[in-house]
Amino acid sequence: MSVSSDSVPTGQLPVVVIGAGPVGLAAAAHLIGRDIEPLVLEAGPSAGTAVREWAHVRLFSTWSEVIDPAAEKLLAPTGWTRPDGSAYPTGGDWAENYLQPLADVLGDKVRYGATVTGVARAGRDRVVDSGRDEQPFAVHILSADGREERISARAVVDASGTWSVPGPLGADGLPALGEKTAAHRISYRVPDLKVPSVRARYAGRRTAVVGSGASAFTALAHLADLAEDEPGTHAVWILRRGITGSTFGGGEADQLPARGALGLRAKAAVEEGHASAVTGFRTQAVERDGDRLVLVAEDGRRLDPVDEVIVLTGLRPDLSFLSELRLSLDDRLQAPTALAPLIDPNVHSCGTVYPHGVNELSHPEQGVYLVGMKSYGRAPTFLAMTGYEQVRSVTAAIAGDREAAERVELTLPETGVCGGAGLFDEPDTAAAEGGGCCAAPATLQIGTGTPAIPSGGC
Incomplete structure (x- = not known):
């Protein structure tokens, strides 16, 4: 698919969503709910490519906390069976029983093997002011077969995450001498x-x-x-x-x-x-x-x-392909400037981050948004529910519904949302006994179970 901005008015162009992970697919579902055409670009061969790399890992969040409401509306008519909301999925469960079915429903609105190599304003590099806001976005991609392509978009929602850029061994944030050869x-x-x-x-x-x-x-x-x-x-x-x-x-x-x-x-x-x-x-x-x-x-x-x-x-965002956009990012966390104080890991854990949306995620470059784990930059704590609220707000803004965009529709419960299996030997039993955010962990059995990472839970 290649759209020419010369023949199609900017308002009729698709919104490009980068990444077919949990938050990217949720963004597509919300866009469809507002009659806006999404185009999801996924570098990997399937939905949730990064999630599948930790398929054995059990989330800290239950099924009820990792399914987006707009996505569920798309899935419901297909005969999809909603998993037990109180159970804790593994990464493999999440990918196979939710992410891939959702991507299948989206059909040709999801393109696999499409690596985004650059995003800019069409015909305008980072320096140029003249006519900038009137130009659509030019999204440059490299297909799995080596073919280069440019796609025009009315807006860009970057949900590519941070999984692909782990922190190095060197204490100064750069690879240690000899790290690459070893x-x-x-x-x-x-x-x-x-x-x-x-x-x-x-x-x-x-x-x-x-x-x-x-x-x-x-x-x-x-x-x-x-x-x-x-x-x-x-x-x-x-x-x-x-x-x-x-x-x-x-x-x-x-x-x-x-x-x-x-x-x-x-x-x-x-x-x-x-x-x-x-x-x-x-x-x-x-x-x-x-x-x-x-x-x-x-x-x-x-x-x-x-x-x-x-x-x-830790992990960090890949900002290289956004270098021609005017972003406002915090010097330390590489998160949007307005969001950074809300997610500072020295102050907040996942359950204490205030729900936020378009106001905290906006940049000087209008129409581009970093969402999901990528919006957190180098901050480690993130909830899928938070990402779903982000894209609900952002897609409302793209649709011109500012009132809905600025309205907070997520309340994080004080207990439960951060509780999860982690290394629990018997996750269902732990959940039944009330293993929420504030429950004492002394009774939890740790050892040979599956590990936990912050991708759907904390």
Whole structure:
């Protein structure tokens, strides 16, 4: 599909949505509900390509919290069966039982294998003011077959997420010296140790885990479990700061029980000798010692050799293809300037972020919106419900319904929305016992279950 702005009035052009993940598909559903033509561009071969990469992971949110209302209206007439709202889906469940059916309903409004390489105002680079707002957007794409194309759009909704850009090992935000050449021994994801080849990679070996968030806790928990069965398995937990009262999260006082339990499990891994913590270590270089790796800190310290490194230092947005647009982004978080104070991870967790919409997501470049996880920049906590409210508001603004766009239609419950399976061995039982945001995590069983990440929950 290629639309020429010379022959079609801008108001009749489609709204291009980048990414066929949960929030991108929800945006398309809301646009259809307002009789606006969407065109969803997905770089991968199927809906929820990024979600499928953590198919084994269980969300912190229940089915009732990860299904968008507008999307459900499209699905209902097709005979789609709504999953049990109280159950906690895995990433694979979410993709197969909701995202792909939704994309199938959208039909040719979703294009796969379409990588967006640039977005600009047609005929206007970033510098030009004259006639800028009257021009449609030019979206440049590269198809899977190598064909280049330009599509004209009345507006652009970027829901491409942050999954594709994990943070590097280097403490200065750039790859450490030698990091790229040691890539075959470095992973940037929580490993699925149920996969035999992945299990073999870490069994009986010494692995460095770099990071201090829930993903690092999850990796430590899994490696500690592996150490129980595979002698010689050991994790070296690398922290850029020292250990304080908050290093392991809130523990039993944490508002997110799964997060608190993960922190307690990481603490137990250290206390039981399955992991050793190295504090104040800011990695500058990766050196080779035969087949093993040696991490070197900025202060010259050198760790004993390790066999593998798992880097879990967060995710960040890819802004490269938006370089010709005039965006207003926070210097620290790379989130929209008006949104950044509301999502500062030093202040907020997912359950305390105020519902927000078009006012917080607007930029000097009118008609372009970053939504979903990408709108959070480098902030780690995000709820699918928040993303659905974002696109409801944004699509109302695109339709010219400013009153609806500025109206808040989401109330985040004080309990429940952040509760989830995480590493729970029996997620349904945990939910039945009231495992919500404010429930005490002391009764949660952590260990060999599936990990949790912040993609639909926190």
